[in-house]
Amino acid sequence: MSAEMSSPTTAVEAAAAAAADPASAEAVQVARDLTFVEPRVGVAKPDAVLVVDGVQRRFGGMTAVDVDHLEVQRGAITALIGPNGAGKTTLFNLLTGFDTPNQGSWTFDGRSLAGRSGAAVARAGMVRTFQLTKALSRLTVLQNMLLATPRHPGERLGLSWLPFLWRAREREATEKALEILARFKLDAKKDDFAGALSGGQRKLLEMARALMTDPTVIMLDEPMAGVNPALVQSLLGHVQALRDEGMTVVFVEHDMHAVRHISDWVVVMAEGRIVAEGPPGTVMQDQAVVDAYLGAHHDTDLGDDALLDPAVLARLEAEATGRQSAPETDHQEEQR
Amino acid sequence: MTADRPTCRPRAGTRGRRLLIFLAALAAPALLAVAPAQAATAATDATTAAAAAAACRPDDATACVAVLVLGAENARVPDAQATITGPGGFTADVTTAADAVAAVAVPQPGTYTVELDPATLPDDAPLPDGAATTVEVTAQTGSTARAAFRVGEAAAAPAPSATASGLASGSGSGSGSGSASSAAPGGTAADDAGGAASEGDAATGSITPAQVWQQLGSGLRFGLLLALASVGLSLIYGTTGLSSFSHGEQVTLGALMAFVTINAWGLHPVLGGIVTVAVCAATGWLQDAGIWRPLRRRGTPLTQLMIVTIGLSITLQFLIQLVIGGGSQRILTSNPRPVTVGPFTLTEASWWAMGIALVVILGIAAFLTRTRIGRATRAVSDNPALASATGIDPHRIVRIVWVMSAGLAGLAGMLLGIVFGSFNWMMGMQMLLLMFAATTLGGLGTAYGALVGSIVIGLVVELSNLVLPSDLRYASALVILILVLLVRPQGILGRRERIG
Amino acid sequence: MEWSRILTQVLGELVAPTTAAYALAAIGLNLHFGYTGLLNMGQAGFMLLGAYGFAIASMHGASVVVALLVAIACGAVFAAVLGIPTLKLRGDYLAIVTISAAEIIRMVGRSTMFDDWTGGSSGLRGDQYTAGFQALSPLPDGRTTIGPLTYLNNGFDSWWLRLVAWGVVALAVVFVLLVTRSPWGRVLKGIREDEDAVRALGKNVFAYKMQALVLGGVMGALAGVLYTLPRSVQPDGMGRSMTFFVWTVLLLGGAATLFGPVLGSMLFFALYMLLRAGMRVALPDGFVSATQIEQIGGMLVGVTLMALVIFRPQGILGNRKELAFDVR
Missing domain, CATH: 3.40.50.300 (P-loop containing nucleotide triphosphate hydrolases)
Structure with missing residues (x-):
């Protein structure tokens, strides 16, 4: 381990x-x-x-x-x-x-x-x-990007139906979006629906956005x-x-x-x-980390004797109370 | 990640309920009455209503029939004479007055014919050409059936369509010559409040303790019957996430089947009831097998499914109309017999209905907590993926839930139809919103919540009768629903949803 | 001859003011559901409230413009009142609250309590509130025939009304075109897809949803005015069935499409008329009554809605890939 x-x-x-x-x-x-x-x-x-x-x-x-x-x-x-x-x-x-x-x-x-x-x-x-x-799977990749534009005047209802008021900002945002997409190698997909991307590409798109x-x-x-x-x-x-x-x-x-x-x-x-x-x-x-980390890990080998060793548990507890003045409370194993 | 624990103690429910009733009494008029001018007119209306009620006061054993002759601007035309005839050779002559509704008590519920004598109308307000001089109304114990005639030049083209006659008999306050109904579907498929109206207008003068007790009793009765139907709705929501809009028609279907078996075929009510519940449960099975399961297999999104239930609801509504027509029908033909227990006077059938509802609800509770399938149902409600991982077949559970909810809705429909004296095709539609209100109030998807919510709604509906005109009784329940959502969106017994 | 009369009737439905009213209501619903994903199940409530607002204001001496403003305000306030408690909750709460609120409006409208204002269950007669609107007509009196269709120039069921109704629909289409192609519309679509994602990008999701709800609601209110101009304000004629018919219209044409609501409304009413008139002619006398034909027609609407949602949820004009239903 x-x-x-x-x-x-x-x-x-x-x-x-x-x-x-x-x-x-x-x-x-x-x-x-x-x-x-x-x-x-x-x-x-x-x-x-x-x-x-x-x-x-x-x-x-x-x-x-x-x-x-x-x-x-x-x-x-x-x-x-x-x-x-x-x-x-x-x-x-x-x-x-x-x-x-x-x-x-x-x-x-x-x-x-x-x-x-x-x-x-x-x-x-x-x-x-x-x-x-x-x-946003039924928006295109580029629309996904543009959606994230901050302070876009066209996103205000009062101005939205007057395109000439926000066209410049939109153009600027599009340029920036394409630049970022190029960096994430998604520029070729800019007109695809985001739903058509692979899992990894979606992660990239989310980060780019x-x-x-x-x-x-x-x-x-x-x-x-x-x-x-x-x-x-x-x-x-x-x-x-x-x-x-x-x-x-x-x-x-x-x-x-x-x-x-x-x-x-x-x-x-x-x-x-x-x-x-x-x-x-x-x-x-840090042994404490390893133990604490693995102790609660759902796929831990529960046969690991170290976890059952009273000495280890005592040390863990001592460390926990030493780090944090509050006494350790009972945690329920209700995780799923 | 972490199993939530319901943090509500049971006491909170009772306290909340009391608060709700209080709110109902306070908030509904405050919300509805806006301008002082309106309040003033409402007050005059109340006095005239009181005068009318003095002539015939409907209670659990008395049915009234009233005649209204309305001229221009809805003014009451005085001194018109009409004859009311009905079953058992009943005849009565009435003369309208300008300041009161002419009403008589009729000996038994049933269909009464009101014939207006056109000769007694004032010269400046004759009956429009071709307008019917007779209107059929259905009298029910505990309510006033109104036959309205519209007279004078201004009266619109008189064509008492099926809808109009449906209104006349269904709501107890219909108009003989409906104004021009449109050719648009919205117009012909008019829905109507009070189709399943039962108790009379209690908004008269001061409120006596006896009235409060009486309304409490009616409220409990209504709540219990509503609970029968809402528990099914809630179970469906819990296991499948679907808000089924066709659940209302399942309720009407129960009343319809009871009408067919008990009234038309003359079966004993118990036997008829069994057949009704069996047939209704079978429709649940058919629906799940024919529609819902295939759609679940296709992975159809819930919103889409919800709209399918709306389509189904429309279809069934018109189908039911096709079968029983636009008017109202009675399940039991015998005269209701009032039975007094403590401060409550309700019909014998009502007591039976309440008893049956209570036993069935306890039965469901036992089923959900004690049996393996019941526990599996709750597990599926909690987490379908986890449930199926533990060897429960969610499809089988959902099938059971559909069968059960359809059966329960059918039973509720039958009992409501019996208790209210009569039913029509709109009954379920009206109940549906109250069921939604009840399940939302109690917490979406929790069976106990549906029970608590239903009782609250039942009480609100009947108690609001003390302070509001009866045609706003259902509205008050819906106002309560919206108010509760403002304060405690997860419902009385529901738990807060977690994000992330 | 019989059939040519039916065909004329069907053609008449295509341009009827009612068709325009439904189209406008569906355009509003499209903003709610198609573009923003809001489940408004109470569009008829917006319509009824708008109709009451217009009619009552007119009856109390307001000019047409003021009465229209009242109708618009009614729709906007109703939307805001419904939106505040529900727009932060899961979608089905909005559905339940809107359908309930629409019922409340109808019940209050038909209640004896406000008889003097709303006329109770018998409603308000058209001639009580349409005079101002009729007076605005620039058309000369008389009849005009265009193709097979003949109507009065002025009056209840007139060319003037048709002109105005479809004019309003055209304006609404242009407006929706502009706003939905704008960055504002993009945010709405984003919310429809996943509101948390949009929130994480710094957009005030609640405000956008509220704007969409109010905008669509105002269109509903105006549709209610259009709907009641050729007839009367009848609370019972504007209940849940009306909402469901508006939904059918929208889904038939295609949600989240520009012309879907208009096409859906025309097609819906034309087919509905064809069906009923056809049944009347084709079926032998005495086989079914007029009432039964209405009922069968209604059933077919229900079946159509089901079939549509199951087999072609994108409607006639929709793109399956950009389907408005959530996929979660």
């Missing part, structure tokens, strides 16, 4: 690797910024774009998300990982205004976003994609899920390219492989809480 965790990549090595990569200087800068950040839950980042405080979401008796403090570094790729049912997508929904927390606050670029609608969050510059792609809004932070919910393995590499390349352009990327993933190569920082969630964070190499070495 530890085969994938075995290569001991330190943060410094990661930074060096990034430097060796012919990536932009900015990316290296980010990696360096994070190098000296202590891999500890709730740690402050040098330049946090998103700060989450005490966000809780309960469904009935079950606490789906309970995050004390989390900061997301500007201009970095932050991966949010954890087993199924860890609350990653729920946290995503909360932060992007698609769900309302029972309590908690969070700021984006210094402004509070708590209580804002999904649309308002997107307009503020934090744009998300969905786990199950939401390509999000770019149309000129976001500060782009939140990708499982961008690799359901994508043909051959496409995964190019998808990861696109994610990195976003960072290199200065965007902040946060993405949810439950597959650790994909995460370690591209992310600058990894946040691990389990049972609604953040159990660890740090550079990919460090985090994945």
Whole structure:
């Protein structure tokens, strides 16, 4: 079970690797910024774009998300990982205004976003994609892109029937859309219905569409899920390219492989809480993470004795209480 | 991801119900009456209604027939004479007055003929050429059947079409010479409120405790019968996600079958009831086998399916009209016998109907909680994919649900038809919206919610009668529905949907 | 001779004001359902309210323009009142609320409580509120024959009314053409597909849905005015069946298409007339009564609606790929 965790990549090595990569200087800068950040839950980042405080979401008796403090570094790729049912997508929904927390606050670029609608969050510059792609299948690829144009006068009912008022903006947006589509190699498909695209292409389209809004932070919910393995590499390349352009990327993933190569920082969630964070190499070495991660994983080999070892459990518990002053509550195994 | 837990305690339901009744009494008039001027006219109307009711006051054992002669601007024409004849050699002469409705109590429910004597009409307001001088109305216990004649130059082309006669007998307030009905389908297929009207206009003067008890009793009765029908609607919604608009016609079908078996064939009511429920259940099976299952196989989206149910509803409506005509029909021909239990006086048939409804509802509850198929039904409602993964065949469950709901709707239709004294082709259509209101109120797709919602709706409908004219009774229930959606969209017992 | 008379009748239906009224109502419904995916099951309520607004305002001395504005305001306010509680909820709530609200309007309209305003169940007679509209006619009095069709120039069932009715329909078509081809229309279609996706792109989905609901509702209200100009305001003639017929018209022509509602309405009424008149002529005397013919006609409408939705949900003009039904 530890085969994938075995290569001991330190943060410094990661930074060096990034430097060796012919990536932009900015990316290296980010990696360096994070190098000296202590891999500890709730740690402050040098330049946090998103700060989450005490966000809780309960469904009935079950606490789906309970995050004390989390900061997301500007201009970095932050991966949010954890087993199924860890609350990653729920946290995503909360932060992007698609769900309302029972309590908690969070700021984006210094402004509070708590209580804002999904649309308002997107307009503020934090744009998300969905786990199950939401390509608008009966619109063409180009229409999908144009739909994302921000502040389009033609989208106001009062002006919409007077085309001469918005034609210039439309032309401008079309140019930009074609440019982005070309980058994602979707330009040949611009007049196809989005429903006719393959799963991977839809993911790309969704990402491209999000770019149309000129976001500060782009939140990708499982961008690799359901994508043909051959496409995964190019998808990861696109994610990195976003960072290199200065965007902040946060993405949810439950597959650790994909995460370690591209992310600058990894946040691990389990049972609604953040159990660890740090550079990919460090985090994945963390025995607590491995245990917590796999302990709740639905496809864990339940025959693993380590999980039943009272000593391990005791240590886990001690670590949990040490990290978070609140006592550990009973979590129900109601996940499906 | 995570199973939600219903957070509502049962108490919330009762409290909510009380609140709703209160809201019904408060909000409905507040919403409906707008300008003070209108309120004033409403008040005068109420007084005239009171005067009319003084002549004949319908209650659970009394039926009234009233004669209206309307001139220009709907003014009542006084001193016109009419003769009412009916079954059992009943005859009565009435003379209209300007300030009151001429009404007489008739000895038994049934079809009465009202003949207007044109010679007694004022010279300036003769009967239009070719207008009928007779109107047939159906008297029912607990209501006033109105025969209206329109006279004077302004009266539009008199052509009492089938629709008009349907209105006359169905609603208890029809017009003998309907104004020009259009050739458009919308006009000919006019729907009408109060087709299944039962209790009389109680909006008179002060409200006595006895009236409140009486309306409570009627409300419970209506609620229980409505619940029979709504539980099926709710089960269908729960297992398939479909809002079936043809469920109303399933209810009418029950009344129709009961009419055929009990009235036309003369079967004993119990035997007739069994045949009715069996036939109705069979239509559920046929529908699922013939329409819904093939469509589910094709993966037809739900919106599309919903419109198919609308098409089916239109088809069945006209089919039923073709069979029984536009008028109303009676299932039991015998005279209803009032039975008093505690503060409630209801007909004997009503008590039976309530008993049957209660037993059947308890039976459904036991079925859903105790039997394997019942539990499987609930599992399919919860999560079809998961249910089928655990070896339940959702198609079989859905088939059972269709059969059961159609049977229940048929039973409800039969009982409603009996309790109301008569029914017509529109009965189910009117019930449908109340059923939707009940299921939405209780929480879409939950069987218990449908029961609670139905009782609420039943009570609202009957209690609103105390403060509102009876032709707004159903409207009050729908107003409540909209208000509840504003406050608690998931319904009384429903749970909040999760996003993402 | 019999058949040529029927053919003339059918032709007459094609240009009848009622056909235009249904077309306009269906255009409004198309904005709701075809372009935005809103399940409005109460279009007849909008129509009835618009008709009441126009008629009551006219009867109380308002000019035609003011009365029309009243009708428009009625439709807009009704849409807003219905939209506020439901547009944030799942689609079928809107369906249930709109159908209920339409019923409430009808029940209140026919209630004895507001007799003085609405005329109760007997409604308002045409001559009480159409005088202002008739007075606007620039046509000379008399009859005009165009092809096989002869109508009075002015009056209830006149060329003037036909001219205005189809003029309004044409304006509505042009307006819908402009707005649906605009970025605004694109957002609506996006909402129809998946409103969460559109929300995630920073659009205020609620506001767009509300705009569409109000716009379509106002068209419904105007359609109600057109519908009642040649006859009377009859609450019972404008109930659920009317809503369902509007749906049939829309789905027949093709939802989310520009000319679908117009074609659907013409075809619907022409076929409906052909069917009933044909039955009257073709079937032996005494075989079926006039009432039964109406009922059989109604049944066939129901069957047509079912068959249409099952076998050709895109209607006559629709593109199967751009079908307006949700695929989720």
